[in-house]
Amino acid sequence: MLFPISDDDRALDGHAWVTTLLLVANVLVFGLQLADPAVTYGWSVVPTELVSGIDLVNAEPFPEVDPAAEVATPADIPQRSAPLGLVYLTVFTAMFMHGGWGHIGGNMLYLWIFGDNVEHRFGKGRFLLFYLGSGVVATLVQVAMQPAGLIPNLGASGAIAGVLGAYLVLFPRNRVQAIFIIRVVTVPAVVVLGLWIVLQFVNQWGATAATEETGGVAYGAHIGGFLTGMALAVASRAMGAKERPSRLSGAMARDGSRRSIW
Numbered sequence: 001m002l003f004p005i006s007d008d009d010r011a012l013d014g015h016a017w018v019t020t021l022l023l024v025a026n027v028l029v030f031g032l033q034l035a036d037p038a039v040t041y042g043w044s045v046v047p048t049e050l051v052s053g054i055d056l057v058n059a060e061p062f063p064e065v066d067p068a069a070e071v072a073t074p075a076d077i078p079q080r081s082a083p084l085g086l087v088y089l090t091v092f093t094a095m096f097m098h099g100g101w102g103h104i105g106g107n108m109l110y111l112w113i114f115g116d117n118v119e120h121r122f123g124k125g126r127f128l129l130f131y132l133g134s135g136v137v138a139t140l141v142q143v144a145m146q147p148a149g150l151i152p153n154l155g156a157s158g159a160i161a162g163v164l165g166a167y168l169v170l171f172p173r174n175r176v177q178a179i180f181i182i183r184v185v186t187v188p189a190v191v192v193l194g195l196w197i198v199l200q201f202v203n204q205w206g207a208t209a210a211t212e213e214t215g216g217v218a219y220g221a222h223i224g225g226f227l228t229g230m231a232l233a234v235a236s237r238a239m240g241a242k243e244r245p246s247r248l249s250g251a252m253a254r255d256g257s258r259r260s261i262w
Contacts, residue, residue, distance in 0.1 A: 003180075012117070018128050029096040045143065048147065050143050091139050094152075098154065138225030142218045165233065172188065174189045175189075203219045
């Protein structure tokens with residue numbers, strides 16, 4: 001397995017402010033989660049809530065359920081219609097929340113490595129919409145796979161998977177430094193990201209075939225986000241979206257790295 005630690009950003013002009021602000025927002029929300037665990041249960045996506053539009057109300061804590069079971073709403077949990085559509089708002093809030101230090105650390109590393117290039121290619125406003133859109137689609141894919149689930153779904157993985165998918169389309173030959181066993185190697189992005197998405201498909205298929213659940217990792221969201229990111233990047237290129245002139249665009253034009261892998 002290749003674990004990326006950096007990429008070649010020497011040709012980037014200026015700072016990727018949206019990527020930085022997204023990273024800061026994730027860290028701040030994680031701090032809120034640590035300070036008050038109720039934030040996690042109140043603002044993460046619960047699939048059955050999203051499908052039914054019903055807000056499950058329970059004093060504390062959230063009900064313990066078997067993630068491998070097809071769970072119906074426990075009879076002792078009161079229900080109410082979600083006020084002002086707050087259940088649906090969790091589609092956005094959940095993508096800024098994380099389940100632990102390892103979870104947020106890995107996600108933020110991937111966002112930091114790959115987000116700046118994609119932001120420079122799309123522009124700040126379009127990149128923010130792209131990031132949020134990838135996250136929403138990723139969440140909906142995961143909910144569609146487990147519509148009766150009561151386990152809270154949270155994390156930026158789906159949105160960041162969209163960034164990885166776009167990076168694969170836009171910068172397949174960009175050099176990425178990655179840890180392989182005990183060595184740091186430099187390989188094209190297509191190798192690192194290609195292996196990553198293949199692993200998501202393998203894990204999703206294996207988990208579904210063996211246990212009908214994914215062991216706490218939303219591989220469906222990863223796949224949905226990644227394919228969404230690829231599709232949006234391809235669409236952007238097909239529509240002839242122009243990138244502002246910069247050292248990055250000049251470098252890509254000179255060395256041919258802008259060519260797609262298709």
